[in-house]
Amino acid sequence: MSRGLALARNMGAAVIVVTGGTPALTAATTRPTHAVIPLESGTHSRVVGDFDAVAEAGLPIVYGGDPRDPTEVLIVERPGERPRSLRLPAGPATTMERLAGDGRRLFTSFAAGFGYANLATGVTEILIPGAVNYGKFDIDRTGRWLAYLGAPPPGAAADAPPQVMLLDSQSGLRRQITDRLVHPRQTPCTGQLGVPPVVSADGSVVVFVAPSPIRASDEARTTNCRVWVYDVADGEIRLVAEIPEVGRVRRPAVDGEGRWYSFALTKTRPGGGTVTKPALLDLNSGTLIESITGDDLRYPGFDAVVTVDGKRIVLSSMADLDPDVGNTDHNMETFAYDIDARTFTQMTDTTGGVEPGVSGLCAAHTPEVSGSGDVVVMTYYSNDPSDTCIYLRPPRHNSTGMYYPFARIVPKRAGKHPPTLTGLPALVEVRAGEALTLRATGVDTDGDALTFFAQEIDQVELPRGAVIEDHYDGSASFRWQPRLEQAGEYVVRFALFDEGGGETLHDVRIRVAGGGGEGACAGDCDGDGQVVIDEVVRAVELALGGQPAVRCAAADSDGDGQVTVDELIAAAGAALRGCP
DSSP states (O other), X not given: OOTTEEEEEETTEEEEEEOSSOOOOEXXXXXSSEEEEESSSSOSOSXXXXXXXXXXXXXXXXXXXXXXXXXXXXXXXXXXXXXXXXXXXXXXXXXXXXXXTTSSEEEEEEXXXXXXXETTTOOEEEEEETOOSTTSEEEOTTSOEEEEEEOOSTTSOTTOOOEEEEEETTTOOEEEOOXXXXXXXXXXXXXXXXXXXXXXXXXXXXXXXXXXXXXXXXXXXXSSOEEEEEETTTOOEEXXXXXXXGOEEEEEEXXXXXXXXXXXXXXXXXXXXXXXXXXXXXXXXXXXXXOSSSOTTTSOEEEEEEOTTSSEEEEEESSOOOTTTOOTTOOOEEEEEETTTTEEEEOOOEESSSOTTOOSSOOOOOOEEOSSSSOEEEEXXXXXXXXXXXXXXXXXXXXXTBOOSEEEEEEOOTTOOOOEEESOOSEEEEETTSEEEEEEEEEOTTOOOEEEEEEETTSSSOSTTOEEEEOSSSEEEEEEOOOGGGOEEEEEEEEEEETTSOEEEEEEEEEEEOSOOTTOOTTOTTOSSOOOHHHHXXXXXXXXXXXXXXXXXXXXXXXXXXXXXXXXXXXXHHHHHOOO
């Protein structure tokens, strides 16, 4: 047993006692400007849906809950506090969601129609009963004005193409902004489902993309998409610009006062294929910057989200844009672009995910951005379902070596200190079937809220059956009762994050011995409390030397690496009489 560690066993539970001083801790090496803080405490293998939203102030944050329960969402109201669970009425399998700027209402599609949920009470209100195709929508800061791409009011033909609509959620009155849009299926520049209209935060304008004609009074027909601005106060529409060369517009956003319009622009690549680039349009002058980043043929960009204050663009790109950080491996990273200064700040530093050589309509990271861009909420996919883009592996965050399904990016505060993580040993030994509990304690001298996270090193989750629970009081518990087939050695990395961008890491080596422990059942390879004929057959194969004994540690009750006749008899007896 290593120095500084004592292991006591009592009633089948492993208890860790730290003696002779606290093991050394390692402060994570982080980038100087931003930190990535996970929203969950330690697994990437769960099915992750792109369900996340953030209020204009940066809080609350809403993201997907239990993947087995698609109606659950989790709400982060304050850093360092337990996310609150809220169950919504059932809705479509894929949809959009938007938080009103004040963070009080979540707008989305439900089975009964389109509406919103009050996050404080959980009460929902359906604004448009039986709504179809309202996944393409946006709202203003207060949630009063709702612009969407959907079916016209009653009286239109059943197969009528969706039009740009505007709903006043206070009065319930709807305006039909367009009446002659062709179906998105017939418009290459908008894709199969169309481009959602967007509303400025102050509710003054609606910006949408469509080729002409858009109204009955228009006669000219165009192939390329055009960008239009609808004035909510006077009902007038003006043409701002035309997207050249049948470029496809994706994931648009508009700033708070209707000056800047950002979007991902996909165009045909010379020689075949497509290229995607972050684009920016000045709605006042009509000036279009097709690519904010530049060399998109080699290093494409996939997102472009202008902040409400109109000062920055948050984007995803494979380019090397920030000399102070560097993206020399050209992995897809998140950047902030200062519109006035025309400079880039790299916000993440990862390995994996989408890498150079993968082109097409990649889903990117689809960031949700606070009003100033100081808080960015991310969904990191473990794989991408698109036929045109493949994630080679989940994005690994280089500062911690970990993988996060949901996370938020926050600025690092100058002059702050990393948090202190205590209570964890460097090594622990436990037998299969015994319960292991570790308790970690965190302290931050700057008084910042803390977040715990844990993951098996070089893996995307904890060992099977292990859990980490953040108690949201400056402490966390790690619990694991390894099964017999999990004999071996594991390294679990614990991370402690603070709101100032500090990170501290600590690795715990866990050795799991198999077989022979109190309460172990001879021959119970999978540790489920019963021995079936397949497990007896496996034990016989082990005795004959066909497989290593570690394949069924319970068959090797004395742990000597060999399965004897006596041990086979014990396994057969357990199959006949049951486990003790």
